[in-house]
Amino acid sequence: MDYQYPMDLDWSTEEIVDVIKFFEAVEKAYESKIQKEAFMKAYRRFKEIVPGKADEKKYTDEFESVSDYSAYLVIKKSKEIEDDDWIRMK
Template sequence: MLSFFNDVEAAYERHIQAERLLRSYAAFKQVVPGKGEEKRIGREFETVSGYSLYRAVQEAKSKGKGSISLGK
């Protein structure tokens, strides 16, 4: 799970390969399979960090390949 959070942070602070983020998301989903729990964890993470798990995963899914960066 920690590697997924680190990858989301990388997407906001630098850039990351979409494939890597999607792989770490798949590993995260093995630990947290339920949507409700995923949303709760996502809200808590966003409150603490300011980074959206949902937005990062959606960007990686839409990009598919290559690098993504969500930084401002």
């Protein structure tokens, strides 16, 4: 991984850490697997920090441009599977 996670300098340290955890959850869905519950917890926290759709799109698009991992597709898949299932994007 040779990229930086998108972030806002106005966020607190805790918020930055939690946004990074969300992007790491997206990575995990692509690189191995992650339980839906764990992913959704990270996503809900991300949405507390980035509540607006436009800002969410800005940060997730920026992340996708540097990583080639689509947070949108992981979120979409998480809505299609059962609660106790695993998310695998391979």
